[in-house]
Amino acid sequence: xxxxxxxxxxxxxxxxxxxxxxxxxxxxxxxxxxxxxxxxxxxxxxxxxxxxxxxxxxxxxxxxxxxxxxxxxxxxxxxxxxxxxxxxxxxxxxxxxxxxxxxxxxxxxxxxxxxxxxxxxxxxxxxxxxxxxxxxxxxxxxxxxxxxxxxxxxxxxxxxxxxxxxxxxxxxxxxxxxxxxxxxxxxxxxxxxxxxxxxxxxxxxxxxxxxxxxxxxxxxxxxxxxxxxxxxxxxxxxxxxxxxxxxxxxxxxxxxxxxxxxxxxxxxxxxxxxxxxxxxxxxxxxxxxxxxxxxxxxxxxxxxxxxxxxxxxxxxxxxxxxxxxxxxxxxxxxxxxxxxxxxxxxxxxxxxxxxxxxxxxxxxxxxxxxxxxxxxxxxxxxxxxxxxxxxxxxxxxxxxxxxxxxxxxxxxxxxxxxxxxxxxxxxxxxxxxxxxxxxxxxxxxxxxxxxxxxxxxxxxxxxxxxxxxxxxxxxxxxxxxxxxxxxxxxxxxxxxxxxx
Amino acid sequence: xxxxxxxxxxxxxxxxxxxxxxxxxxxxxxxxxxxxxxxxxxxxxxxxxxxxxxxxxxxxxxxxxxxxxxxxxxxxxxxxxxxxxxxxxxxxxxxxxxxxxxxxxxxxxxxxxxxxxxxxxxxxxxxxxxxxxxxxxxxxxxxxxxxxxxxxxxxxxxxxxxxxxxxxxxxxxxxxxxxxxxxxxxxxxxxxxxxxxxxxxxxxxxxxxxxxxxxxxxxxxxxxxx
Numbered sequence: 001x002x003x004x005x006x007x008x009x010x011x012x013x014x015x016x017x018x019x020x021x022x023x024x025x026x027x028x029x030x031x032x033x034x035x036x037x038x039x040x041x042x043x044x045x046x047x048x049x050x051x052x053x054x055x056x057x058x059x060x061x062x063x064x065x066x067x068x069x070x071x072x073x074x075x076x077x078x079x080x081x082x083x084x085x086x087x088x089x090x091x092x093x094x095x096x097x098x099x100x101x102x103x104x105x106x107x108x109x110x111x112x113x114x115x116x117x118x119x120x121x122x123x124x125x126x127x128x129x130x131x132x133x134x135x136x137x138x139x140x141x142x143x144x145x146x147x148x149x150x151x152x153x154x155x156x157x158x159x160x161x162x163x164x165x166x167x168x169x170x171x172x173x174x175x176x177x178x179x180x181x182x183x184x185x186x187x188x189x190x191x192x193x194x195x196x197x198x199x200x201x202x203x204x205x206x207x208x209x210x211x212x213x214x215x216x217x218x219x220x221x222x223x224x225x226x227x228x229x230x231x232x233x234x235x236x237x238x239x240x241x242x243x244x245x246x247x248x249x250x251x252x253x254x255x256x257x258x259x260x261x262x263x264x265x266x267x268x269x270x271x272x273x274x275x276x277x278x279x280x281x282x283x284x285x286x287x288x289x290x291x292x293x294x295x296x297x298x299x300x301x302x303x304x305x306x307x308x309x310x311x312x313x314x315x316x317x318x319x320x321x322x323x324x325x326x327x328x329x330x331x332x333x334x335x336x337x338x339x340x341x342x343x344x345x346x347x348x349x350x351x352x353x354x355x356x357x358x359x360x361x362x363x364x365x366x367x368x369x370x371x372x373x374x375x376x377x378x379x380x381x382x383x384x385x386x387x388x389x390x391x392x393x394x395x396x397x398x399x400x401x402x403x404x405x406x407x408x409x410x411x412x413x414x415x416x417x418x419x420x421x422x423x424x425x426x427x428x429x430x431x432x433x434x435x436x437x438x439x440x441x442x443x444x445x446x447x448x449x450x451x452x453x454x455x456x457x458x459x460x461x462x463x464x465x466x467x468x469x470x471x472x473x474x475x476x477x478x479x480x481x482x483x484x485x486x487x488x489x490x491x492x493x494x495x496x497x498x499x500x
Numbered sequence: 501x502x503x504x505x506x507x508x509x510x511x512x513x514x515x516x517x518x519x520x521x522x523x524x525x526x527x528x529x530x531x532x533x534x535x536x537x538x539x540x541x542x543x544x545x546x547x548x549x550x551x552x553x554x555x556x557x558x559x560x561x562x563x564x565x566x567x568x569x570x571x572x573x574x575x576x577x578x579x580x581x582x583x584x585x586x587x588x589x590x591x592x593x594x595x596x597x598x599x600x601x602x603x604x605x606x607x608x609x610x611x612x613x614x615x616x617x618x619x620x621x622x623x624x625x626x627x628x629x630x631x632x633x634x635x636x637x638x639x640x641x642x643x644x645x646x647x648x649x650x651x652x653x654x655x656x657x658x659x660x661x662x663x664x665x666x667x668x669x670x671x672x673x674x675x676x677x678x679x680x681x682x683x684x685x686x687x688x689x690x691x692x693x694x695x696x697x698x699x700x701x702x703x704x705x706x707x708x709x710x711x712x713x714x715x716x717x718x719x720x721x722x723x724x725x726x
Contacts, residue, residue, distance in 0.1 A: 270581060270603070273603050274511070274602040275511065275513035275514045277603035278603065278604065278606050279513075279517045281605035281608075282520065282521050282606050331719070332719035332720075366689075
């Protein structure tokens with residue numbers, strides 16, 4: 001099982017949530033501060049400009065203009081006085097002089113039409129003899145307009161001050177604030193990540209350790225570096241893992257002791273069994289020469305030796321499976337021919353049905369013999385005398401060998417059918433014969449061949465066993481039919497073993 | 501038939517009943533209880549066939565088989581534990597001609613022994629001379645020569661070579677070879693053929709890794725090339 005990545009969780013992870021909260025808070029704070037700062041700076045800059053402009057207008061209207069034009073003001077004298085040029089040179093102030101005749105004198109052409117756009121409240125203030133002001137824009141730039149009349153009366157003077165410096169200053173301030181905010185958000189994100197990692201590190205470590213334990217690495221543990229709640233928790237986790245590991249180790253060693261015992265027993269039985277089988281085979285030919293009682297005993301002895309032999313054979317086979325000592329050697333096998341020969345050898349009474357075309361698959365013929373042989377033996381033992389049919393069918397990707405009998409069956413439930421494949425399982429405990437291992441062995445072989453073996457209750461009564469084997473592509477022509485077993489090394493056909 | 505058989509088996513019961521069965525079938529039997537003794541008896545008696553237990557004290561059966569093969573082409577039949585598949589292949593590669601799995605019934609063992617002895621008794625066309633590539637085969641004298649040099653073959657290897665060389669180009673399935681050379685009607689172990697072919701190639705092919713005289717027909721069997 002792979003460790004889950006954050007993307008596999010439902011919803012957002014802790015890291016993302018923490019990052020979002022921090023970023024939102026920082027962005028909100030930065031926005032409020034920025035708006036406040038730029039409003040304050042804006043107001044104070046405008047105040048200063050207005051105060052300066054007012055002071056100047058006061059002086060111009062009260063002192064400068066009456067002094068320069070003591071005899072009254074008309075457009076001609078005004079132009080001749082050079083006053084407007086003086087204002088411009090002094091502080092980049094443009095001037096409009098309104099004589100009330102609809103044809104104001106302007107010091108710069110971009111001021112034409114400005115009078116009409118000024119707020120109407122300005123005019124009464126000027127008419128009262130006071131100085132009024134208004135914020136407007138000239139040719140796209142902010143401007144401050146101060147309006148008033150000279151103390152001695154005359155036309156209304158409109159002084160137009162350029163305020164684009166304020167705009168520029170404010171724009172710069174906003175850029176600075178934006179950059180500062182972004183930096184702040186970046187720092188906040190990094191901090192949030194660092195904090196989250198710090199908090200989550202023990203959890204991640206525990207997750208990895210748990211995943212490794214699930215993968216079978218029972219010695220995986222969580223590092224217990226901190227002395228906080230996580231440290232305590234990690235210690236508890238490790239204690240649990242210790243217990244788990246010890247228990248599993250104990251079970252494993254008990255199981256392997258058991259298996260070794262079975263293997264040893266089967267092995268130790270083999271030598272006397274070999275002698276017994278040979279002796280019984282000799283005795284069998286001489287039974288006719290014995291007195292009747294002894295002959296019957298001799299017959300039973302011969303039969304029981306055969307039973308013992310099949311039991312020990314099967315036990316050894318099972319113990320080899322348990323030791324994972326099996327290897328699979330495949331070659332192309334003509335299933336129809338193989339089945340025909342098997343049926344002829346093991347249960348000639350069975351009816352064999354084969355497809356018209358030969359079915360050749362890559363498999364291990366010795367294991368196939370064991371599987372089908374055990375199925376035939378099973379049918380012979382548990383459905384004695386009943387008709388048995390063996391059939392072969394090919395579908396895409398698999399072949400199915402079916403062995404069906406008309407015997408008593410296994411029982412009504414699926415569990416009964418599965419129990420057939422348990423070791424020492426017998427459908428009918430009272431029925432003699434068989435080691436009780438044959439079907440379990442057949443299934444192990446089927447799985448080694450990459451196939452499956454299932455039992456089904458035949459609708460017409462009796463049992464049906466279905467062996468499904470995968471149809472694998474044949475290897476390219478040449479030497480070496482090889483398929484690795486569970487632990488077996490691939491064995492290749494000898495191309496030429498060295499002479500020994 | 502009065503063939504002399506050497507039986508090397510460590511278990512006294514098995515040794516005694518096996519010897520009894522073989523004698524009952526008309527063979528004369530000498531016995532040995534371990535590897536070194538078996539080898540000594542072999543050198544002293546020069547039997548017609550050796551029955552060899554794989555698990556032997558002292559010198560194991562595989563070693564004994566290799567020793568015997570160094571000095572003789574006598575048929576060797578191994579007695580092996582059922583299902584020790586690696587033992588079987590290693591035993592065949594060590595030079596055994598056939599094997600019988602323990603436990604065995606005596607008639608089965610006798611049949612294997614007879615089949616092994618039958619090999620090398622010649623067949624039809626005793627005075628036959630065959631050629632396979634650079635090999636000159638004298639079926640009557642049971643010799644194979646390559647460039648004038650005689651190649652020592654066991655009887656199984658020789659029979660296998662003759663069987664294939666008689667019909668060059670014809671493909672022999674493993675089953676057919678098992679029947680004709682080893683005398684199995686069915687359920688013979690095809691590894692017998694594969695290992696024997698391997699051993700034969702090692703002796704007669706100029707380059708055993710890429711054989712030209714005995715060619716594998718994948719999924720079918722073998723045929724003589726050349």
